[in-house]
Amino acid sequence: MRGIASEIKILSPKNLKEALQFLSKENSSKLHWKVLAGATDLAVEFNAGKLKHHQLINIWPLRQELNKIKFSKTGVTIGAMATFTEIQNDLGINKYFPNLAAASRLVGGVQIQNRGTIGGNIANASPAGDSLPALLAYDALLNIQDSDGSRKIPITEFYRGYKDLNLFPRELIVSVEIEFKKHGTRHYFRKVGTRQAQAISKVVAAGTVQGKTSIQAVTFCLGSVGPTPLRCEKLEKYLTCPEVELPIRDRSVIDGARQTVTLDISPQDDIRSTKSYRLFASQGLVEDFLTSYFRPSRIFIKDRP
Amino acid sequence: MKIQFTVNKKKYSLDVSPMTRLLDALRNNLGLTGAKEGCGEGECGACSVIVDGEVVNSCLIPVCQVQKSTIKTVEGLSSGENLTVLQESFTRFGGAQCGICTPGILLATQNFLDLWKKKKGGKVPGEAEIREALAGNLCRCTGYTKIFLSVKKALRNTPRPERN
Numbered sequence: 001m002r003g004i005a006s007e008i009k010i011l012s013p014k015n016l017k018e019a020l021q022f023l024s025k026e027n028s029s030k031l032h033w034k035v036l037a038g039a040t041d042l043a044v045e046f047n048a049g050k051l052k053h054h055q056l057i058n059i060w061p062l063r064q065e066l067n068k069i070k071f072s073k074t075g076v077t078i079g080a081m082a083t084f085t086e087i088q089n090d091l092g093i094n095k096y097f098p099n100l101a102a103a104s105r106l107v108g109g110v111q112i113q114n115r116g117t118i119g120g121n122i123a124n125a126s127p128a129g130d131s132l133p134a135l136l137a138y139d140a141l142l143n144i145q146d147s148d149g150s151r152k153i154p155i156t157e158f159y160r161g162y163k164d165l166n167l168f169p170r171e172l173i174v175s176v177e178i179e180f181k182k183h184g185t186r187h188y189f190r191k192v193g194t195r196q197a198q199a200i201s202k203v204v205a206a207g208t209v210q211g212k213t214s215i216q217a218v219t220f221c222l223g224s225v226g227p228t229p230l231r232c233e234k235l236e237k238y239l240t241c242p243e244v245e246l247p248i249r250d251r252s253v254i255d256g257a258r259q260t261v262t263l264d265i266s267p268q269d270d271i272r273s274t275k276s277y278r279l280f281a282s283q284g285l286v287e288d289f290l291t292s293y294f295r296p297s298r299i300f301i302k303d304r305p
Numbered sequence: 306m307k308i309q310f311t312v313n314k315k316k317y318s319l320d321v322s323p324m325t326r327l328l329d330a331l332r333n334n335l336g337l338t339g340a341k342e343g344c345g346e347g348e349c350g351a352c353s354v355i356v357d358g359e360v361v362n363s364c365l366i367p368v369c370q371v372q373k374s375t376i377k378t379v380e381g382l383s384s385g386e387n388l389t390v391l392q393e394s395f396t397r398f399g400g401a402q403c404g405i406c407t408p409g410i411l412l413a414t415q416n417f418l419d420l421w422k423k424k425k426g427g428k429v430p431g432e433a434e435i436r437e438a439l440a441g442n443l444c445r446c447t448g449y450t451k452i453f454l455s456v457k458k459a460l461r462n463t464p465r466p467e468r469n
Contacts, residue, residue, distance in 0.1 A: 005322040
């Protein structure tokens with residue numbers, strides 16, 4: 001059953017201040033008004049007649065205020081309403097945060113990228129959200145505001161369970177901050193989907209590695225293999241060890257990593273894939289990550305059309 | 306709610322619910338039936354239109370988000386009976402078959418070529434770039450080969466092939 005437009009109330013605030021004031025008044029106790037950003041997720045629910053919310057606060061008019069991508073000496077701040085098109089077209093993002101640029105190119109098709117926002121992707125909290133492992137692997141910080149003030153939290157603390165967020169209904173995510181990685185950091189991003197383009201991922205992976213002869217620091221994150229996009233902490237711990245030499249050619253290390261990643265994830269069967277395939281693909285991605293990251297520094301997007 | 310926007314250079318003012326989909330407003334209120342509903346979930350691109358210079362899925366856009374926007378649909382591509390080079394090419398080289406995806410594909414291609422020209426000038430986009438630009442448009446007839454051929458022929462502006 002299709003959703004019925006006349007049953008849905010929408011309020012369109014003119015600016016951030018107005019939006020926050022409205023939210024703190026209406027959403028102080030419970031989520032009465034759901035935030036509508038680029039509508040690429042909520043409109044799908046609406047079209048399928050599955051939209052649970054009948055009151056929406058449309059923050060698309062706030063785009064001018066919240067879509068800036070600003071670089072500073074320490075890193076970048078991306079406005080929450082920046083679209084994936086804006087992110088993938090930003091030269092600085094491509095240069096310093098290639099995983100995020102790659103993820104932005106793989107979110108849906110051009111039509112979705114033109115409308116989908118990074119803040120929306122974060123707040124929608126789909127375990128399959130393409131940009132989320134990239135943000136997790138970069139240790140991104142979220143700037144969250146309500147009408148009384150703001151707070152900053154690491155994105156790793158934002159997801160508490162399936163669609164369970166560290167975010168009050170009166171708050172809005174206003175921007176995402178990422179610090180520059182150390183010079184020489186290798187970046188890795190890979191999406192496994194049914195089709196080369198426009199497919200929701202079966203598994204999506206992002207990682208970074210620092211170090212020349214041994215691994216100094218490593219991050220590896222996966223999406224679609226648990227209730228939230230997640231960091232593979234056990235795998236990271238296993239790999240951060242002076243005895244692991246770079247480049248990795250030691251089969252026992254690779255096999256160990258493949259084993260360890262299974263402890264980090266809890267994949268399930270669903271319409272897009274199966275538990276066993278996701279397990280298999282995650283292990284394959286770990287091996288690909290370890291054996292390809294030391295090639296000349298560039299991103300590896302094998303699924304691009 | 307009152308919505309004002311410009312579609313194909315004509316100004317409109319509608320009184321509709323804010324959650325009305327842009328696709329429905331175009332088809333039902335303005336009678337512009339070029340944009341089609343395929344999947345209703347942002348996968349197929351049959352409902353593609355251009356909003357403020359960007360191609361979007363009109364089935365996923367509540368009209369309250371296009372207040373004062375400038376919109377172009379497939380009806381606004383040609384000038385009267387005169388087709389654009391791209392449209393000509395699609396008709397000549399079999400890029401349009403059943404036709405459901407065609408309006409969306411034409412708009413996505415046109416939007417891509419316009420942006421490409423702005424960014425890269427006279428350089429001709431390659432197959433990979435064209436494929437990426439059309440990733441959001443599904444076609445179940447052509448197997449895409451004829452579509453990419455039509456786009457490439459349009460880029461070269463190849464004259465009509467001789468018929469036997």
